[in-house]
Amino acid sequence: MTPFSIYKFYVALKRHFNDKNYDFFKYKGKLRLNESSFENRKDKYFFTKLASQEDCVSLVVAGITDNPSVYVTDLLSEECKRLSRDYKKYHQSFEYSFKEEIKKYKNFDEAIKAKENQYPEIISDLLRKEISLDTVSVVDKLINGCDYWSHHLTDPMWEDINMKLMKYRPFVDINTKKYKSIIMNTFG
Numbered sequence: 001m002t003p004f005s006i007y008k009f010y011v012a013l014k015r016h017f018n019d020k021n022y023d024f025f026k027y028k029g030k031l032r033l034n035e036s037s038f039e040n041r042k043d044k045y046f047f048t049k050l051a052s053q054e055d056c057v058s059l060v061v062a063g064i065t066d067n068p069s070v071y072v073t074d075l076l077s078e079e080c081k082r083l084s085r086d087y088k089k090y091h092q093s094f095e096y097s098f099k100e101e102i103k104k105y106k107n108f109d110e111a112i113k114a115k116e117n118q119y120p121e122i123i124s125d126l127l128r129k130e131i132s133l134d135t136v137s138v139v140d141k142l143i144n145g146c147d148y149w150s151h152h153l154t155d156p157m158w159e160d161i162n163m164k165l166m167k168y169r170p171f172v173d174i175n176t177k178k179y180k181s182i183i184m185n186t187f188g
Contacts, residue, residue, distance in 0.1 A: 001056055003048040004035050010047070010060050010072060017068035017167050025170045046072040055084065062087040065133055065168060090134055094174075099182055101135040108187040112143060114152035123149065123161065133164070137172040138179055140165050 012031050016024035050056050062083040063075045090097045105111040111121045125131040
């Protein structure tokens with residue numbers, strides 16, 4: 001990838017997760033950015049360095065999904081490289097990773113149940129980074145969790161979590177029948 005193309009990808013993905021009105025998939029990552037203004041950016045060097053990384057796209061996706069306000073220099077950190085490795089590892093064995101994370105719950109219904117202004121266990125675990133955004137997104141897709149949880153949760157922090165889940169949804173392309181079956185088999 002060229003430095004300018006990774007810059008465009010970074011800006012579009014960052015906008016996707018920070019702007020309610022921008023949809024990366026709907027607009028195919030397109031924004032009005034031009035190469036001449038990119039050439040004058042003070043942080044151009046970091047995009048050049050990022051573009052030279054082996055899997056720069058995974059670095060950007062992992063970094064922005066972890067922190068939608070991430071700056072390009074942070075994408076070059078060891079922490080972001082670890083996030084990228086974890087992201088790729090989860091996605092290489094998506095079904096297995098999902099099964100392993102979901103089986104930690106004794107009762108699925110209790111894990112997803114929201115009480116008035118109290119996060120469901122699965123969301124609390126997401127906030128503590130004890131479960132991945134991917135697993136929660138699969139559950140969200142299967143039960144339409146964001147709509148359900150929004151009826152019970154009203155705090156400002158929930159609004160941020162809800163937006164992140166809604167914006168991440170298109171990244172999780174699953175066979176819903178298959179994953180419902182996994183949940184049914186896991187929890188009987």
